[in-house]
Amino acid sequence: MNPDRNSTSGNLSTSVAGDIIRALDADDKGAVRRLVESLHPADTADLLEWVSHRERNRLVDTLREPFDPDILAELGEAVAERVVERLGTVQAAEAVASMATDDAVEVVEALDADVQQAVLGVLPDIRRDRIQEGLAWPEDSAGRLMQRNVVALSDDWDVGRAIDYLREADDLPADFFDLFLVDRGYRPIGAIPLSRVLRTRRTSALTDIVRPDLRTIPAGMDQEEVAFLFRQRDLISAPVVDEDGRLLGVVTVDDVVDVIHEEHEEDILALAGVGAEDNFFEAIMETTRSRFIWLMIHLIAAIAASWVISMFAGTIQELVALAILMPIVATMGGTAGIQALTVAVRAIAVKELTPMNAVRAIRKELLVSGLNGLLFAVLIGGVAWAWFASPALGGVIALAMVINLLTAGLTGSVLPVVLQRAGFDPAVASSALLTSITDVVGFYVFLGLAAALLL
Numbered sequence: 001m002n003p004d005r006n007s008t009s010g011n012l013s014t015s016v017a018g019d020i021i022r023a024l025d026a027d028d029k030g031a032v033r034r035l036v037e038s039l040h041p042a043d044t045a046d047l048l049e050w051v052s053h054r055e056r057n058r059l060v061d062t063l064r065e066p067f068d069p070d071i072l073a074e075l076g077e078a079v080a081e082r083v084v085e086r087l088g089t090v091q092a093a094e095a096v097a098s099m100a101t102d103d104a105v106e107v108v109e110a111l112d113a114d115v116q117q118a119v120l121g122v123l124p125d126i127r128r129d130r131i132q133e134g135l136a137w138p139e140d141s142a143g144r145l146m147q148r149n150v151v152a153l154s155d156d157w158d159v160g161r162a163i164d165y166l167r168e169a170d171d172l173p174a175d176f177f178d179l180f181l182v183d184r185g186y187r188p189i190g191a192i193p194l195s196r197v198l199r200t201r202r203t204s205a206l207t208d209i210v211r212p213d214l215r216t217i218p219a220g221m222d223q224e225e226v227a228f229l230f231r232q233r234d235l236i237s238a239p240v241v242d243e244d245g246r247l248l249g250v251v252t253v254d255d256v257v258d259v260i261h262e263e264h265e266e267d268i269l270a271l272a273g274v275g276a277e278d279n280f281f282e283a284i285m286e287t288t289r290s291r292f293i294w295l296m297i298h299l300i301a302a303i304a305a306s307w308v309i310s311m312f313a314g315t316i317q318e319l320v321a322l323a324i325l326m327p328i329v330a331t332m333g334g335t336a337g338i339q340a341l342t343v344a345v346r347a348i349a350v351k352e353l354t355p356m357n358a359v360r361a362i363r364k365e366l367l368v369s370g371l372n373g374l375l376f377a378v379l380i381g382g383v384a385w386a387w388f389a390s391p392a393l394g395g396v397i398a399l400a401m402v403i404n405l406l407t408a409g410l411t412g413s414v415l416p417v418v419l420q421r422a423g424f425d426p427a428v429a430s431s432a433l434l435t436s437i438t439d440v441v442g443f444y445v446f447l448g449l450a451a452a453l454l455l
Contacts, residue, residue, distance in 0.1 A: 012043035024058050032062045045074035060086045069095035073103040077110035093122040101148040102255055105134035142226050143219035146240040146249035149173040152182045155189060160202030177236045181210050186246045188239045190214045216241045219248055223259045228351055230256045301436035308440050312447035321388045322450050325397055329446045333404035333438035340365045340412025341434055345426050348416055362413045369409025373402035392454055400446035407441045
């Protein structure tokens, strides 16, 4: 299942989507089917996400005989659940039964518990067992991600026997790229690209053409680690193994592309204080609930900043210019902090920021923030001097700018590292803490310097 999308893509143009909607309004089911048949399943999924709830139900009703399971696999979680409910238990189960195991697991996982059990209850026993085995693995793990149908060959076979098996076996995946050589304990010992089998004489042993540098993936490995491994090793597929090293399934690059997109989307949402469950298609109450906690955290941060300002109420009353200039200090500190934070979170996500180079990365951010602080200190100091005809006020805000930007750079680069080592997701927790720190420090330094030097 692909991450949630909110725009049309590929072959689905606005004009084609409009034609389909008009055919729906005219109750021309034949025209709807013909137009949809010309689309890729991903584009049909986009259409189902794009249209209104009423139009979606009518479109599902028109396409239900039979409903293409590839469309269901391409839907985001929120819309997939609604489509399954509209299809009904039996038809939804028929679609799930014909999916690849990894896609079926993702679709079933997205359903409410009662709908999930209803769909599983009408699946064939073998299919249900496979999906339940996938659901038993931790969320976002390789076990959830893997395709159970894998091409495994005995290490004592030759190329000819392997080719005959590939031609005759009826339980192989529809598409595969690597063949995995296994020993008698069903432990993978190497991978063979399909092209290498096709270009080798039939009498050659498979062990002669196997790639020995096989990298197996533990079933419990986090999907981010899997994606990193695929990127580092330029993999197309990789075997997934249990604790004893026995082959369980395979992860393929198309699933890893979805993981990369999903993790990228989650990090962006988290930096904005929005949960991964908060998507364009989610219901109003769920969206409200997911955002409330983040707004509450920012409210607490704002109260803390306001408390600092209240400490200098008398100073502000005597020098009104401070109230005019305060937002500049806070805004610049927050912006500089977000820049450092975004770079650090991204570097952690792609494993560029490690304990080995953390000090160097933090030092760089401090130098960058210090240089920018000096440049903007000169700029805003000159503006304040000219604006209020006060060189002393210009000097105060200039010094406050340097200190706050240094604080922002240090906090933005250190905070994600500290949170990660403490076991928290740095993308989720950093933003609110950073805002609180830069606001409090910025106001305190600016107003404190003003109270000490100007009054």
